[in-house]
Amino acid sequence: xxxxxxxxxxxxxxxxxxxxxxxxxxxxxxxxxxxxxxxxxxxxxxxxxxxxxxxxxxxxxxxxxxxxxxxxxxxxxxxxxxxxxxxxxxxxxxxxxxxxxxxxxxxxxxxxxxxxxxxxxxxxxxxxxxxxxxxxxxxxxxxxxxxxxxxxxxxxxxxxxxxxxxxxxxxxxxxxxxxxxxxxxxxxxxxxxxxxxxxxxxxxxxxxxxxxxxxxxxxxxxxxxxxxxxxxxxxxxxxxxxxxxxxxxxxxxxxxxxxxxxxxxxxxxxxxxxxxxxxxxxxxxxxxxxxxxxxxxxxxxxxxxxxxxxxxxxxxxxxxxxxxxxxxxxxxxxxxxxxxxxxxxxxxxxxxxxxxxxxxxxxxxx
Amino acid sequence: xxxxxxxxxxxxxxxxxxxxxxxxxxxxxxxxxxxxxxxxxxxxxxxxxxxxxxxxxxxxxxxxxxxxxxxxxxxxxxxxxxxxxxxxxxxxxxxxxxxxxxxxxxxxxxxxxxxxxxxxxxxxxxxxxxxxxxxxxxxxxxxxxxxxxxxxxxxxxxxxxxxxxxxxxxxxxxxxxxxxxxxxxxxxxxxxxxxxxxxxxxxxxxxxxxxxxxxxxxxxxxxxxxxxxxxxxxxxxxxxxxxxxxxxxxxxxxxxxxxxxxxxxxxxxxxxxxxxxxxxxxxxxxxxxxxxxxxxxxxxxxxxxxxxxxxxxxxxxxxxxxxxxx
Numbered sequence: 001x002x003x004x005x006x007x008x009x010x011x012x013x014x015x016x017x018x019x020x021x022x023x024x025x026x027x028x029x030x031x032x033x034x035x036x037x038x039x040x041x042x043x044x045x046x047x048x049x050x051x052x053x054x055x056x057x058x059x060x061x062x063x064x065x066x067x068x069x070x071x072x073x074x075x076x077x078x079x080x081x082x083x084x085x086x087x088x089x090x091x092x093x094x095x096x097x098x099x100x101x102x103x104x105x106x107x108x109x110x111x112x113x114x115x116x117x118x119x120x121x122x123x124x125x126x127x128x129x130x131x132x133x134x135x136x137x138x139x140x141x142x143x144x145x146x147x148x149x150x151x152x153x154x155x156x157x158x159x160x161x162x163x164x165x166x167x168x169x170x171x172x173x174x175x176x177x178x179x180x181x182x183x184x185x186x187x188x189x190x191x192x193x194x195x196x197x198x199x200x201x202x203x204x205x206x207x208x209x210x211x212x213x214x215x216x217x218x219x220x221x222x223x224x225x226x227x228x229x230x231x232x233x234x235x236x237x238x239x240x241x242x243x244x245x246x247x248x249x250x251x252x253x254x255x256x257x258x259x260x261x262x263x264x265x266x267x268x269x270x271x272x273x274x275x276x277x278x279x280x281x282x283x284x285x286x287x288x289x290x291x292x293x294x295x296x297x298x299x300x301x302x303x304x305x306x307x308x309x310x311x312x313x314x315x316x317x318x319x320x321x322x323x324x325x326x327x328x329x330x331x332x333x334x335x336x337x338x339x340x341x342x343x344x345x346x347x348x349x350x351x352x353x354x355x356x357x358x359x360x361x362x363x364x365x366x
Numbered sequence: 367x368x369x370x371x372x373x374x375x376x377x378x379x380x381x382x383x384x385x386x387x388x389x390x391x392x393x394x395x396x397x398x399x400x401x402x403x404x405x406x407x408x409x410x411x412x413x414x415x416x417x418x419x420x421x422x423x424x425x426x427x428x429x430x431x432x433x434x435x436x437x438x439x440x441x442x443x444x445x446x447x448x449x450x451x452x453x454x455x456x457x458x459x460x461x462x463x464x465x466x467x468x469x470x471x472x473x474x475x476x477x478x479x480x481x482x483x484x485x486x487x488x489x490x491x492x493x494x495x496x497x498x499x500x501x502x503x504x505x506x507x508x509x510x511x512x513x514x515x516x517x518x519x520x521x522x523x524x525x526x527x528x529x530x531x532x533x534x535x536x537x538x539x540x541x542x543x544x545x546x547x548x549x550x551x552x553x554x555x556x557x558x559x560x561x562x563x564x565x566x567x568x569x570x571x572x573x574x575x576x577x578x579x580x581x582x583x584x585x586x587x588x589x590x591x592x593x594x595x596x597x598x599x600x601x602x603x604x605x606x607x608x609x610x611x612x613x614x615x616x617x618x619x620x621x622x623x624x625x626x627x628x629x630x631x632x633x634x635x636x637x638x639x640x641x642x643x644x645x646x647x648x649x650x651x652x653x654x655x656x657x658x659x660x661x662x663x664x665x666x667x668x669x670x671x672x673x674x675x676x677x678x679x680x681x682x683x684x685x686x687x688x689x690x691x692x
Contacts, residue, residue, distance in 0.1 A: 089439075122474040130438070131471055135462045141428055142463065145435015145443075152391070152417060152441070172458070175428035182423055329472075337469040338508045340476070340531035343560055343607035 012210045014256075015236050016226035020284040022292025029235040035299045041082060041230045042294060043308055045287045048074040048098035050312045051107055052261075054320055055097075055114060059265045063324060065116045072228075072260030074098040075286035076192040079233025079255075080160050083241055087128070089150075091143040091161040094132040095192065099162065103129060107319035108326070115323060136197075137167030140176035140189060147180065147187035147250075158186040158244040160237065166197025168211045177218035180250035188240045189215075189252045192227065194259035199272035215252035227255030228286040260285065370550050373543040375517035376406045376482070378552045379524040380444065384414050386554070390528060391436060393420040394429060394446030403448055404484060404543055426452050430459030430481065437479040437533070438467055444528060447483040450537060451494030456481060457502065464533035465508035478531045482524075485513070486578045486628050487675050488541035490668040496540075497665050498577070498629040503535045504606045504638065510534040510559060511606040515542060515580035518550045519603055522557030529556060539578035546581070559604045562612040568598035571685055572616040574639055575626040576602040583626055585678035590685055597685065605635055613639060614646035621652035622688040626676055631659045653691035656684040 019025055032038065052071050058064035070077065077099030081090060090096070090103055097110055104125030113120030113132065121131035130146075133139035143161030150157045167173050168191055180187050191211050195202045208214065215222025225236040233255055240251035258281040262269045269278075294300035335342060335350040342350065370378070384390045392407055392414075398421035401408030411419040422429050426447060433443035447453045460481065467477040487496035503511045510532050514520035520538065527534040539546075565580070566587050573583040580601050587597035598616050602608070617623045623643050625636040640655045658676045666674050 091435075118470050118472050121471045127474070128439075130475075135458065138431065138458055138462060141431020141459065142435035142438065144428075145432040145437075146439040147435070148432060149436050149439035149441050171455075172427050172431060175423075175425045176431065178423055178425065179428050179432055333472070334469070337471075337473045339510075339607070340468070340478075345607045345610060 010213065010216045012212045012222060012224055014224040014226070015232045016229050017231040017235065018229045018289050018293050020228070020289050022289045022296060024293060028231065029238070031238065032231050032234060038290070038294060038299060039304075041078065041234070042287070042290050042300070043312070044078045044082070044098060044102050045074045045230060045290065046308055047312045047315070048078060048101060049287065050316045051097055051101065051110065054316045055111070056265060058111070058115075058320060064111065064114050066264050066266045067114050068095045068264045069261045070095045070097050072281065072285050073192055073194050073257040075230035075233055076190065076227045076255040076257050077162060078102055079230040080162060080190050080237045082230075083234045083238035084160055085157070087157050088241065089146055089157065089159045090126070090129040091139050091146065091159055092130065092132055093136065093139065093163045093167070094134055095164070096162050100126070100129070105129070107316055108322045111320060111323035112326065117326070117329060119329065137163050137170040137173040139163070140167070140173045141179070143187045143189070144176045144179045144185055147185035148183060150186055151183070156245045158188065158241050160188050160190060160241070162190045162192055164197060165191060165193040165195065165202050165205055165211055166200070167191070168214055169205055174214065174218065177215060177220060177250070177252065181219035184247070184249035186244035186247075187250050188237060188244060189250070190237060191252065191254040192257060193254055194257050196259045196263070196273070198263045198267060210254060212252055212254035220250045220252060222252040222254065224254045224256060227257030228284050228289065230286055230290060258284065367549045369547040370517045371544045372514070372517045372520045372538065372546045373404055373406050375521040375550060376524060376538060377408055377410070379521045379528070380407060381410060381413065382552065382554055383444070383525060383528040384410065384418060387442065387529075389440065389442045391418050391420065391441050391443050392446065393422050393433065393443060395422060395424055395448050397421060397446050402446060404540070406446065406482070406538070427455035427459060430456035431463070433479040433481070434459055434463045434467070434477055437464070437477040438475050442478050442528060444480040444482060447481060449491075449495045450483045450485040450499050451497055453481070453483050453499065460503070460509060460533065460535065461506050465506050469508060476531055477533050480527050480534045480536055482536045482538060484540040484543070485537040486539045486541055487665060487671045488578060490671070491540065493667060496671060498627065498660065500537055500605060501629055501633055501635045504635050506606075508533065509606060510604065511537070512559060512604050513537045513539065513577040514603060515539065515577055515601050516546050517548050519557060519563065519601070521550060521552070522555060523559060523603065525554065526556035526559045530559065537577065541578040542581070560607065560609055561604070562609045563601040563603055564598065564612065564616070565601050566597065566599040568596035568620065570596045570620055571622040571624060571688055572598045572600060572613070572620045573624050573626065573681065573685075574600045574602060574613055576605065577628065579626045579628060579676060582676060582678045583681055586681040586685060589678065590682060595685060595689055602639070608638070608642070610639075610642040610646065614643060617643050617647040618650040621650050622691075623651070624656040624658060624681060624684045624688060626658045626681055628660050628675055630662045631657060632662050634659050653688040656688050658684045
């Protein structure tokens, strides 16, 4: 074309309130000015890190299964969850312990899941939240489906779906964004961009300048936020949620953070990532900057810190003991929830388990 | 009373399910104003509106995943996948999510969703429009796999599937959409989803089939009756979970078993039925179990599809082989 015209133009904003040293860059959002709110966010970050540390310790001593630590990226899920109302719905992937704990999942429930007990996939205090989703990105569509259910019932609720940078390379994530745009669904997609999908860095994942801009193709707003700034995550997701609840549709929030640990306890990041790449990111992690801001603002003292650590560690230790003392499920339970009612065929297999704990008995023998 | 075709029966069941339960939502490509490419959802958009009869973006995995979310949040989505050749992007959602939700939450969440799709060959359709992928689904715990072979069974089984609480892949034989017709009542009565249907009683051989192979099996049974061979015909219809008992009891009576399906031989669901019969009726068998199936080839295009698809003559040869044993 000789005289091309600009058919469309887009920008991607990046929001940040606290710099890595804890310096306030702009006035705090209205609903985060209360000191009690600010300290509760710090408590949640510290509690998440304590939960992560205990989980890794339990795994290393053979008392938990493979575990995905969220160290360094706690502010993404805590910030997003703190912007939600209790009747909103969280649809997480598998590294959102902070958000789950904020919303009322108990450490015992989370230990149970990671320890290999399905009972940890339901949260009594957050009964509408979805369990973890392991197949990467496939839950983005569930979030869109739940959002459609909310919209059809005309409820003033919204859904928050969290997934990682790797998930944005998947078709199902794009399909979910596209549905959310086409049907104006009340769902917020939060990309917890921790820069690594196991061993593949963000730069190898996509040529896109930002991951937030993937929203633009779906016709929904996309923006970035400093994912190590819990105040910023809370503010940006909060605004998006208000729009969604008011019927104005979906949004993609790319939270920039960093995976300070291994992908999971089965991973050894030193095989593909140099320590000197990781070290500078410890200067940007979310807990220190909020702590420093609160200390400077005279809202937090060393004794507050000591008290918090003592409380949190005691809570997590008690939860770990309760988890370890939880009797296993009856083996036959695995048959009971496969179908709404136990089919005849499966009942025979269940009987075999009950009689001998062996599923290899002939099931239809004469 | 006028006759109803299988696709009309599907339409009647969908309309009744939507009228009796407002949680039932239809979604898929062209299911709205167009009424679906086979007209299975004809008239439903006008009657129930765009909220409940939803044209989706062209997005099969999306249809699957949205249905999982809808179902887990209390709705009863009935998704249509235009042709079974396009169902594969959904397998992730069906296998990893829909079929597992109840078990992995120990009953707290469940996923009562239906995925309807045409299946099978014999209508000279384009590439990817004639396959029979049922055995891709029968290995998935927690899922129901249903394939009706008549208008009444399509109606009664689809109603039961929608009223139930389990995820279901409901495969509708394209060849029978208008090829199968019978008088039937739109009476809201469902059929059991845990029993095979014995369509014809016999004492010499058991023909086990489903979908568009049922008319072929019935034809063989009639033709071989003239040769004094009495064939029992069982429509499996609800493949998963399998009612093995009805099949085993039949073979105990007849001593011979011929299994017929359109899908390829290797890994086909006929292998599972053969194993069950061998386990359950071994001492009654008078002949090796026969399988008459599609070949282990790519489904040919329309010029060769009738070479690929089993028919009454091929089934008859298998019956002859079985009868020759004793």
